[in-house]
Amino acid sequence: MSYASLEKTFYRLAQLDHAGAMLGWDQQVMMPSGGNDARGRALAELSVLTTEILQNPALADDFARAEQEQTKLNTWQLANLKQMKKEWQHATAMPKALVEAISIATNECEYAWRTMRADNNWADFEPMLQKVFDLTKEKAQALNSALGAENGYANDYEAMLDIFDPGTKMSRIDPVFAELKETIPGLLQQITEKQNAASPIIQPSAPVAKSKQIELAKALMGALGFDFNQGRLDEAAHPFSGGVSDDSRITSRYDENNVIEGIMGVIHETGHSRYETGLPKDWRYQPVGQAMGMGVHESQSLFFEMQMGRSAPFISAIAPLVQQYAGNDPAYSAENMRKMYTHVEPGLIRVNADEVTYPLHVILRYELERDIILGSASVKDIPDRWNDAMSRYLGLDTRGDYKNGPMQDVHWPGGAVGYFPSYTLGAMNAAQLHDAMLKQIPNAADLIASFELAPIFDWLGKNIWSQGSLNSYDELMINATGEPLNSSYFIDHIKNRYLG
Amino acid sequence: MSYASLEKTFYRLAQLDHAGAMLGWDQQVMMPSGGNDARGRALAELSVLTTEILQNPALADDFARAEQEQTKLNTWQLANLKQMKKEWQHATAMPKALVEAISIATNECEYAWRTMRADNNWADFEPMLQKVFDLTKEKAQALNSALGAENGYANDYEAMLDIFDPGTKMSRIDPVFAELKETIPGLLQQITEKQNAASPIIQPSAPVAKSKQIELAKALMGALGFDFNQGRLDEAAHPFSGGVSDDSRITSRYDENNVIEGIMGVIHETGHSRYETGLPKDWRYQPVGQAMGMGVHESQSLFFEMQMGRSAPFISAIAPLVQQYAGNDPAYSAENMRKMYTHVEPGLIRVNADEVTYPLHVILRYELERDIILGSASVKDIPDRWNDAMSRYLGLDTRGDYKNGPMQDVHWPGGAVGYFPSYTLGAMNAAQLHDAMLKQIPNAADLIASFELAPIFDWLGKNIWSQGSLNSYDELMINATGEPLNSSYFIDHIKNRYLG
Known part of the structure; x- marks a missing residue:
């Protein structure tokens, strides 16, 4: 049962999501300011782990076999298979280097935004936002070219x-x-x-x-x-x-x-x-x-x-x-x-x-x-x-x-x-x-x-x-x-x- | 540099430790009672992930090559290599089935302990504790037989x-x-x-x-x-x-x-x-x-x-x-x-x-x-x-x-x-x-x-x-x-x- 094997993989991802959700809550609500760098590292690693699990080449086989088993699956399992596939496709549609570049650029821009917004400083903010939009355009293109046909995107923006x-x-x-x-x-x-x-x-x-x-x-x-x-x-x-x-x-x-x-x-x-x-x-x-x-x-x-x-x-x-x-x-x-x-x-x-x-x-x-x-x-x-x-x-x-x-x-x-x-x-x-x-x-x-x-x-x-x-x-x-x-x-x- | 590759692996483990430490703190301090089952699952999965990362067969190669590089390592790196090896040896010394059996038995016994202690109920507690000690003896034996010579354990208890x-x-x-x-x-x-x-x-x-x-x-x-x-x-x-x-x-x-x-x-x-x-x-x-x-x-x-x-x-x-x-x-x-x-x-x-x-x-x-x-x-x-x-x-x-x-x-x-x-x-x-x-x-x-x-x-x-x-x-x-x-x-x- 490869559907069962996929459920195991996504169960694991749900546990990593639990950790990420709670660490994120703590960061906003409880964490002292000096803990931010360590917290950022832990959250980044959880997200890298999630991507790696989704990019495991064995998943392609699991999906192929699960799709052959569809007659044995009930309505919820079929819908679950569809959702799993979508997450997997998203994770595999983008080159790793782009994912990393986006992570770095958005972290930097979001961090700078906190002070630059207070200072009304558009001039220094603009090039950072430019970088984020440039990379987001690449992301939208990558998603559209990988998933556009299946999902009927009319253009890159619909992928977003x-x-x-x-x-x-x-x-x-x-x-x-x-x-x-x-x-x-x-x-x-x-x-x-x-x-x-x-x-x-x-x-x-x-x-x-x-x-x-x-x-x-x-x-x-x-x-x-x-x-x-x-x-x-x-x-x-x-x-x-x-x-x-x-x-x-x-x-x-x-x-x-x-x-x-x-x-x-x-x-x-x-x-x-x-x-x-x-x-x-x-x-x-x-x-x-x-x-x-x-x-x-x-x-x-x-x-x-x-x-x-x-x-x-x-x-x-x-x-x-x-x-x-x-x-x-x-x-x-x-x-x-x-x-x-x-x-x-x-x-x-x-x-x-x-x-x-x-x-x-x-x-x-x-x-x-x-x-x-x-x-x-x-x-x-x-x-x-x-x-x-x-x-x-x-x-x-x-x-x-x-x-x-x-x-x-x-x-x-x-x-x-x-x-x-x-x-x-x-x-x-x-x-x-x-x-x-x-x-x-x-x-x-x-x-x-x-x-x-x-x-x-x-x-x-x-x-x-x-x-x-x-x-x-x-x-x-x-x-x-x-x-x-x-x-x-x-x-x-x-x-x-x-x-x- | 295989030492460098080991550092990367243990950096990842440190981030999982961060997640586990914070989720554990939250469980004791913040978590509402109804969140306990979900939290237990997330913590268990983090610990399984940690074990899997340590049991990755590629680590044996990394350690073998890192030990050949020892002349290039400074005092802290050498000590780090030693500590890494110890963690790795511990994780690989025990059969997976035993690790799982211990995890289940200790969870059950600890959970039962909370009410049975309050009820002064030794009779029902004893067989559960017996199970934990039986498995702990197996663990001590496994650790002693795998690591005893290198660490000079005189007996199984010293492995504990x-x-x-x-x-x-x-x-x-x-x-x-x-x-x-x-x-x-x-x-x-x-x-x-x-x-x-x-x-x-x-x-x-x-x-x-x-x-x-x-x-x-x-x-x-x-x-x-x-x-x-x-x-x-x-x-x-x-x-x-x-x-x-x-x-x-x-x-x-x-x-x-x-x-x-x-x-x-x-x-x-x-x-x-x-x-x-x-x-x-x-x-x-x-x-x-x-x-x-x-x-x-x-x-x-x-x-x-x-x-x-x-x-x-x-x-x-x-x-x-x-x-x-x-x-x-x-x-x-x-x-x-x-x-x-x-x-x-x-x-x-x-x-x-x-x-x-x-x-x-x-x-x-x-x-x-x-x-x-x-x-x-x-x-x-x-x-x-x-x-x-x-x-x-x-x-x-x-x-x-x-x-x-x-x-x-x-x-x-x-x-x-x-x-x-x-x-x-x-x-x-x-x-x-x-x-x-x-x-x-x-x-x-x-x-x-x-x-x-x-x-x-x-x-x-x-x-x-x-x-x-x-x-x-x-x-x-x-x-x-x-x-x-x-x-x-x-x-x-x-x-x-x-x-x-």
Whole structure:
């Protein structure tokens, strides 16, 4: 049984992933600064080991024989074989020298980015980013030439999209992003007018101690079904969700003058965590048992944060909890919190953007990175194109402000080209899933208002979490909602919430 | 250069060790209980990977060629080659099936031990321990037959000693332990009489909040040269020192009614940590850059805790700090703390024993495990022999009290046979090193009393920490103190401190 032999190999890789995930979590959350060099070496070696295991020539035989055994495999095994093959093909598609060159260039660029961003130093950053994009172009070419025919890539950039969001093509993104570019500016104008006409938001009158915010975060996580026997909440400069399926580690940051923002951060990360811990347990050490990709992952965090979390019934449900821990301030009335959580305002920073303007930040990045990979733009063009897009999409001037402009994200310095679209695809998946859930659980708003969330989580568990990577992205959405990705649900959601 | 190729292999193993050390730390300190199964799998896979890398047949060639290159190697490289060869020989000496059988049996026995100890259930525990000892005998035989000639083992048990404390032979242990067995009971009697005649110890009148104890612990660690940019202090049920050379993780536990015990625990672990972080940086990813073994490791923690930590000048130096964090209680006067820290009393539990009675706990275990491995005793004999020794050595009855008798330690269920002697060898090394340090730094007591510890740490750094595994155990002690292990320093120390 060569399929069985492949399962053994990928079981081993899952254990190396466990080590990498936990060492990565520790690096962000626990590690003293002096441990960074040693940690970097250990993580690099784990990743080299993973690549070596995947590049073992014996795997080609295993795959050939496993494919002859397909009639003996069940649906999950067949899907697992497909996922294993994809990982293997990715690992063998790139020359070793290129993998190493990318690792060095992205490490250097990401490291330099931390100080150069703070110094607004584009001049010294540009050549380093140029190097990363040059190597990423080589990577995209190598992946496309090795895997393009089998996966139907129309060009090199689609090979990059496929890394982060399997099966996503420009032909899916382009019409959707075109519609958003067309629609959002008008909606934004109407929303702003409506907001300006409403009574002003009441700001909290006193800070909230960090310890209280942590207690509140844990109470909310508990209400959202987070199991503290299988996970932790900690503090980190950049909140994230990490760990493994049985041991989910989420982080938050606390600003004593802004309890409101931290709450939504925790709800967002809890969405990621419930997906990870809800993945099929029997397959947790195999590729088919892993999350589908970044678009689906983000759909779960945004289902929690944007669809459910910022809805009026949810806010009315959490208001008593917020008041219990943060104080009986009029700022924490359900009505005022609803206003805070649905406030829309164009800004320079993507991660601080509301759900209405967020897609425009993503579209700007998508258009730029796509054109660089496909050769119609270069890294030198970034500042001008950034300013041009920000001014057209959001009416903001970013000239000379690199720090809050093209240097604000870690993605490009880290080589994560092709990642940005998944944020907006995730937001649209979330809207579509939420709509489908409402059709099947017509009293969902009442359930949410009374914090009886189990039926909603059961629905997500059945339709998304428990599916792992069994089906394709399209199939997953069709099975859950009756149709593939359809951007109208997101636009309707925006209209309903902000202009309804 | 095949030596260079070996260095590459052992660099990789060091990175796997880093992962294992950090995952092990996290398991004890951070991990939620539900993560244990996944963690166990990841740790097991790392250890299988390590063994596979060491069992790679190509290593035999590398070693053969490296040994032909010896004239080109410097002293450190030669010592490194020796250490690498020892690790390789150990990994290849045992049949794979035996390694796996031991891993399964010790996991099961250790897991069962946790509940069976609490239940005082020897009857169900005995057959599991029997299995572990049976397999350990096979292991000792395999190691002795493969490595005995080269390392001069007199019997199978010496192969086990060599794992934990390289180069330690029964011919070193036996005369020393005989002397301790002969001397300690008489000293104990005199000490008890002297203690009984002294004014009574004043107990603290109020509990000390955990947060204050943590602040105190960190202040003490700072004074002992612990660098918080290269390490952390956390809480764990069983205090230990873990992590890696650049990122040292120590733990403590806090009892609000006993600040006194926790302080010495932290000082002890800080001793382990300073050794680890003081190892030669240039060799931190190679075997020669690692600690010498458990006896030397324990010598450093006991130098900190027993030799320096419980000395009158040190206690007078820390008394103001203790009062600052724990309160101005008469219990925390220097004189009263000195009494508490040098109180001697026979007890059932090894880890709670004072430095006078501790060796007798170790000798009991040494005699038993040695006789079982060499065939003159069996696991069934343990309870009777335990009671017999405890009654002869310490005048205590342990009949029927398995929980506080032969089931109190995790070592045997975990397969760590041959480990116990290193505690007492460490105590004797510590006394001998302390005496040598005093000869070279005659004003050490004054320095300690004024908390000017840098010259003492420099001495330890030069003589022990920076030496890594460059020399043999005997050479290390001779270079540092002028002679190999000599138990008279320990006995003199006991006489001076308790009867002087």
